[in-house]
Amino acid sequence: MGAAPAIDWFDIGKMIVDPYPTFERMRREAPVAWVAAMKANVITRYDDVYFVEQKREVFSANVEGNLMPRVMGRATLLNMDGEEHMRERRLLNAPLRPKHLKEHWTETFKRNTSEFLESLAEKGPDQADLNRDFAAPLAAKNLADLLGFRDENANQLASWSADLIAGLGNVRNDPAIWARVEESRESIDEAIDRVVARVTKQPDASVTSGLVSAGMELDAVKSAIKLSLSGGINEPQHAITGIVWALEENPDQLAMVMANPELWQDVLDEYLRWMSPIGFAPRITLSDVELSGTLLPRGSLVANMFGAANRDERRYENAAKFDVRRPKQSHLAFGSGPHVCVGMWTAKLSVAGVAMPMLYERFDGLRRRSDDSSLWNGFFFRGLTSLPVAWDRDRGSRA
Amino acid sequence: VTTVRFHLAGGDTAEVEVMAGETLMVVGAHYKLGIIGTCGGQAMCATCHVYIRPEFIQLLPQMSDDEDATLDGTAAPRDPARSRLSCQLRAHESLELLEVDVPSRQI
Numbered sequence: 001m002g003a004a005p006a007i008d009w010f011d012i013g014k015m016i017v018d019p020y021p022t023f024e025r026m027r028r029e030a031p032v033a034w035v036a037a038m039k040a041n042v043i044t045r046y047d048d049v050y051f052v053e054q055k056r057e058v059f060s061a062n063v064e065g066n067l068m069p070r071v072m073g074r075a076t077l078l079n080m081d082g083e084e085h086m087r088e089r090r091l092l093n094a095p096l097r098p099k100h101l102k103e104h105w106t107e108t109f110k111r112n113t114s115e116f117l118e119s120l121a122e123k124g125p126d127q128a129d130l131n132r133d134f135a136a137p138l139a140a141k142n143l144a145d146l147l148g149f150r151d152e153n154a155n156q157l158a159s160w161s162a163d164l165i166a167g168l169g170n171v172r173n174d175p176a177i178w179a180r181v182e183e184s185r186e187s188i189d190e191a192i193d194r195v196v197a198r199v200t201k202q203p204d205a206s207v208t209s210g211l212v213s214a215g216m217e218l219d220a221v222k223s224a225i226k227l228s229l230s231g232g233i234n235e236p237q238h239a240i241t242g243i244v245w246a247l248e249e250n251p252d253q254l255a256m257v258m259a260n261p262e263l264w265q266d267v268l269d270e271y272l273r274w275m276s277p278i279g280f281a282p283r284i285t286l287s288d289v290e291l292s293g294t295l296l297p298r299g300s301l302v303a304n305m306f307g308a309a310n311r312d313e314r315r316y317e318n319a320a321k322f323d324v325r326r327p328k329q330s331h332l333a334f335g336s337g338p339h340v341c342v343g344m345w346t347a348k349l350s351v352a353g354v355a356m357p358m359l360y361e362r363f364d365g366l367r368r369r370s371d372d373s374s375l376w377n378g379f380f381f382r383g384l385t386s387l388p389v390a391w392d393r394d395r396g397s398r399a
Numbered sequence: 400v401t402t403v404r405f406h407l408a409g410g411d412t413a414e415v416e417v418m419a420g421e422t423l424m425v426v427g428a429h430y431k432l433g434i435i436g437t438c439g440g441q442a443m444c445a446t447c448h449v450y451i452r453p454e455f456i457q458l459l460p461q462m463s464d465d466e467d468a469t470l471d472g473t474a475a476p477r478d479p480a481r482s483r484l485s486c487q488l489r490a491h492e493s494l495e496l497l498e499v500d501v502p503s504r505q506i
Contacts, residue, residue, distance in 0.1 A: 054439065056439075090465075093465070094468075097468035098445070098471045099470075099472075100468055330435050330446065330505075336437050337438070338441065340437055340439070340444060345472055
């Protein structure tokens with residue numbers, strides 16, 4: 001059993017353009033590889049990634065040097081393990097379960113979707129950009145409402161989210177980025193104080209209200225809300241635009257979904273497997289452990305690559321193909337185990353349950369105006385940076 | 400030890416001895432009996448859904464609000480009386496036998 005081989009062909013620049021050729025080679029040649037540019041052992045096979053996610057007594061989320069506590073002002077759920085993690089996680093789960101979401105948020109998500117469909121329609125089929133005019137503001141507004149922010153618009157939330165994300169990726173310690181992060185964090189904390197004051201007097205269905213009513217301490221509430229801000233906008237936004245791209249590539253699948261709207265949930269799952277919006281989670285080993293014949297000694301930093309695992313041919317036949325009809329198997333886009341994405345039901349309801357069907361119901365012949373594959377970007381977070389779209393007919397608002 | 404009979408969607412039956420305190424989800428996922436258990440037992444993902452055979456329903460503890468709220472998201476239809484999340488069901492000294500039907504899909 002050898003140590004993880006160092007590979008010199010993990011080129012960050014190429015990964016940002018398209019990580020999948022490198023992932024494929026890693027799964028085949030070096031499934032547990034030391035990547036100096038990541039300062040981590042990168043794990044790419046499905047079985048190994050799943051094992052790392054599940055084996056929490058060995059793979060800790062409390063990774064030394066992780067920038068999250070600095071960005072958020074405190075450790076978040078994603079830096080905690082065991083009972084300490086579950087105490088706060090249980091409180092955050094409650095307002096984000098499917099029953100609560102369906103009862104309290106379906107109408108809000110529909111209203112927000114209508115509002116931004118209108119923005120898209122106003123731009124017209126020559127100018128509309130599905131990302132800028134629909135997916136990005138919709139994801140931000142849904143999250144603002146869900147968390148309980150009322151005084152801030154979608155742009156404000158999106159800008160805060162972008163600043164937090166820039167901080168999480170500030171491995172080069174750029175002081176200008178830290179200054180932006182600190183300024184935004186102060187504004188966010190003040191905004192959360194206002195929401196907390198309101199929901200303390202007048203509880204509502206928002207996540208913040210749920211946490212406050214359950215007795216969560218204020219600094220834990222702030223940490224959970226900031227974590228949601230950093231991880232709750234990009235992903236639904238990327239799913240919406242990416243699904244439109246993928247369905248246009250596969251018109252037979254689009255026709256099938258139009259005839260069977262209940263398939264939108266399967267479309268979302270297949271999209272998340274095919275083009276996982278969140279690339280990886282960082283971990284550190286608490287004891288020596290073997291993965292695919294490689295020894296990771298205690299104290300090894302690990303980058304657990306969801307995006308690579310979700311294209312593993314050992315698990316998914318023709319893994320590189322977007323195929324709604326493939327046999328249903330679970331994927332790792334939401335992670336797995338105690339840190340599984342707390343927003344997964346929100347994504348299912350807001351994207352697959354509301355946004356996608358309403359988008360295609362409204363615009364007959366919806367299609368992209370560009371097939372420029374350079375619109376895809378990133379491997380920490382992957383998605384379309386813009387998506388110019390056109391349509392044949394606007395069926396108009398039915399609200 | 401509780402003997403648990405998992406009646407699988409394809410028609411087969413798997414009988415497993417489950418140690419007291421252990422959940423049906425852990426065993427069902429380990430032996431790949433149509434149970435996934437993505438969230439690791441926090442009643443959050445609804446991928447360890449089982450239908451309890453009617454004669455055993457009364458032998459089980461009442462479900463929590465959390466379990467009830469997540470059961471609304473099961474991929475296979477929820478049965479008002481029989482649906483449970485197997486991560487919330489533990490083997491018990493006083494429970495000799497438990498029979499469950501595993502739904503045809505968890506996602």
